[in-house]
Amino acid sequence: MVAGRSVLEVASDAIDGGATAIQLRDKNVSTRTLVEEGRALRELTRKRGVLLIVNDHIDVALAIEADGAHVGQDDMPAELARKLLGPNRILGISAGSLDEAVAAIMAGADYLGVGPIYATRGKADAGEPVGLSLISEIARRYTTPLVAIGGITAENAGEVIQAGATGIAVITAVVNAEDVSLAAHQLARAITV
Numbered sequence: 001m002v003a004g005r006s007v008l009e010v011a012s013d014a015i016d017g018g019a020t021a022i023q024l025r026d027k028n029v030s031t032r033t034l035v036e037e038g039r040a041l042r043e044l045t046r047k048r049g050v051l052l053i054v055n056d057h058i059d060v061a062l063a064i065e066a067d068g069a070h071v072g073q074d075d076m077p078a079e080l081a082r083k084l085l086g087p088n089r090i091l092g093i094s095a096g097s098l099d100e101a102v103a104a105i106m107a108g109a110d111y112l113g114v115g116p117i118y119a120t121r122g123k124a125d126a127g128e129p130v131g132l133s134l135i136s137e138i139a140r141r142y143t144t145p146l147v148a149i150g151g152i153t154a155e156n157a158g159e160v161i162q163a164g165a166t167g168i169a170v171i172t173a174v175v176n177a178e179d180v181s182l183a184a185h186q187l188a189r190a191i192t193v
């Protein structure tokens with residue numbers, strides 16, 4: 001459940017609003033439950049033609065035939081994640097510094113999750129905001145797609161894209177919204193150039 005709504009309902013409404021990828025990120029459930037959520041999301045995302053990425057759990061990503069997985073600096077090492085996922089699934093890797101970005105690109109990241117851009121309530125251990133300059137710095141040097149994350153709203157999403165991000169990843173501004181579909185729509189509009 002997310003803010004009183006099922007994971008499936010939130011994802012479906014977000015897709016209605018324009019989300020092009022859904023990340024299954026649930027820190028508080030058993031692997032069994034994660035697989036159940038993942039299977040339901042796989043069916044939904046296939047039907048709706050959007051990507052499904054599993055956070056942290058490469059085994060679950062493979063088990064539910066997700067499009068890919070996302071790992072951070074404390075998760076499965078990137079090289080092993082790539083090996084386990086194979087060449088065809090999407091591998092996203094978190095980067096909170098230029099050094100981490102370079103290492104992730106060398107390890108075979110298909111995209112980088114760069115953040116936290118702004119202060120966030122979506123991740124307790126996210127650390128201090130890195131700001132837009134890290135996005136610009138990575139974008140100047142590399143062509144790997146950059147997904148900006150952390151404190152992103154419809155109000156600041158435009159400047160994040162202007163700085164060089166390819167896309168945005170959002171929790172609070174979507175899942176806590178009264179109207180999830182409208183919130184996703186406003187975010188999608190804010191990043192449409």
Ligand SMILES: Cc1ncc(COP(=O)(O)OP(=O)(O)O)c(N)n1
Pocket residue numbers: 023025055056070071072073074075092093094112113114115123147149169
């Ligand atoms: C798109 C995207 N970017 C970054 C993260 C964060 O991953 P991580 O640092 O492993 O932190 P947790 O999400 O696992 O708490 C992400 N999930 N997605």
Ligand SMILES: Cc1nc(C(=O)O)sc1CCOP(=O)(O)O
Pocket residue numbers: 094113114115116117119120121122123126149150151152169170171172173
């Ligand atoms: C899951 C996550 N990862 C981050 C990072 O910096 O890697 S920030 C974050 C939380 C994003 O939530 P919100 O959209 O509510 O700020």
Ligand SMILES: [Mg+2]
Pocket residue numbers: 055056070071072073075
């Ligand atoms: Mg992680």
